[in-house]
Amino acid sequence: MHKSLVWLEGLPRFSVLKFNLYRAWLLLNHLVPEYRDFEVFFIAGSKGKGTVASTLAAILAQAGIAAGLVTSPHLLNLTERINFNGADINEETLEEYVADIRANLPELSQEYGAWIFGEIILAAAFMWFRDLGARTIVLEAGLGGRLDAGNLFRRPLATCITTVSLEHQDILGDTVAKIAREKAGVIKPATPLVTAAKGEALTVLRHRAVRLGAPVYSYPSDFAWQEERALALRLPDKTLALSTKFATEADKANTAMAACLATFHPLMTDKAIVEGIKSSPRLPGRFEVLLGRPAFVLDVAHTPESVANLQAAIVRRHPGGKLAFVAGFLADKRATEMLAIMLSTTELVYWAPVLDQRSFTPEGLSGGIQVDSISEGIRAAMSQADVVCITGSFAAVREARLFLVQRG
Template structure:
């Protein structure tokens, strides 16, 4: 029976398979047509890539809000609760409103409640997001792809500007086994005549993107050729691009050397939005870079020992994380809490991280895709001399803390499922301490 109340509607969404993936746009287009095409009621900034998508979206969203726009932000996956995926003006959607939006979608497209469900979890959530943004009368939506681009449910929007962040190996079972093939799928978001802001890429990825852009007549703005963000001796940054030139004395709210690239790409996208009629003054861009928030990415919670959370979940992300640790925590002794899903390329991540750790604490994840620690314990033991396979996340975190000295660092990484669960625990504990003080 279809849901009748907002609470039942939340249960309906949760009941869709969150791991189900069926690439293709026909089902989503049918649903959006039934809803009167909400995706056409506001302009969009559409962001694809392998790593850095979320941070780029966070920078762009903060700047657009600083410019006075009512901004919708759709990202995935969430860390702690699904409400995080649907933001308007920096606020997560409430349970009551999310449940109501689901009911509104089902009333106009009842086929979505059929068994088996025609839309996957991500597809249905995307439709709800677009409907929600239309009802909230946003002036712009920042849309992050789920995976790929060409056949991703978000590729039903008509963007003012598209963005492709660094492309690397991930989701190869869906996107292909070569960097060229993966980049080609990501470049599927490019549209005729729509400016495309592209981060620095490996040559194979860059050529694949150009092969998509050229026939479409999509103007391409390339990092380090058309725009750049340079670090200055005083710790600030200077941006040079087609419109904001130069923009000096910039500071970045998000930590890590890699955020320079994400901020540069966001600034170039904002310039293009401004050029296409969505006003984003340079000073709003400055405020956005200095005020952006993106939890679970090099986020430090607690002290003695400090606990650092980072959602690195593929080899390229781990490489970036390790470089950031060298820059932010030079010489600190590491104790890792590590969990991974079974379909990820864990080998390069482990080989990069584990030899640098004094101890490693493997944990299962709260996901049907979780890889049991016992399955790869032997691999971990070959890379670090002190490795433990724990039965629960709480045990793994406690184990890492017990092994760490006050000035050491407990690093939690390997999966966003892991980061979301640990962050929820730490924030609850922090809240309890604050209430008692």
């Protein structure tokens, strides 16, 4: 890896002194003030953000709109986070932008702490998009929403909060309502909000939207799939016929949200929405199926809700097949609940720490089979199951992918 990218990877992920937008504002206005001219779709939420963002980018491409795409985290390569018109930035180009940023960082007073990873990579992405002549950007929020750098865009084309569930409780809050209030920070005055949030979370989002005069489009009440005779997507102002298959119910909701968001671009067409959904690539690690004996399913599900959705999809796709899970969790996730969901289907649940400094520790987990590594869990599961699912975190899927590639 190039020197500047090593420096970038070594930066802290979070500020230890202040959570605010000043550092991002200072950096972008110093290095790429043209960012203010971008038309932005801003996407936050507890899960599904990457799928919504990448599907929306594919729809925009079908409409002839060359769009920049920023997602996180990456699975294998840092370059996965920055994409323009369907192609990821290459490592050499990213190195050049990061080196330029590093050499020209504006002076930052001590009270604001050090620069963090997300601010630098966002600046690099915007510089690349500017130089390529991009005008439309699909921007996935990182942690939370209220203090994400995407809030520097005061009037995006539309915002999205996919879902809200308990996550990052040490930072975002220890209840769904508190986390929803953090994510509601992405809602902007008179700007459409698209969401699949439910219950208490949706109530919080609606309350904020009403205060700001932002129209809310909620899945599945305001837009939804119809399957009476043939599959069709009912959007707020039209219904589109499609012939797409979905692996999970979450896939259906995420695709519907992307389509609904797309309608708020002035150059969008019905054909582009249909063709964009058909052509949208499945992201690695999102119900990624590797056929064989056994078959492998790699999925970055990291909440109890998403693990339950994943489990149901596997059972539906492989009825009667013997299933094994290999799981690894991060410390701030609800590992006990996820493990219990897996154990409700099979006794073959292997769990291990992951290669991440935020990995969970074995204390407090019970049930299943503890192993020393994800690769050890895969080896043990392979001889006992027809389907082996690796899940629980990006880190677990990352290790599994590397192991399976090396194994051939």
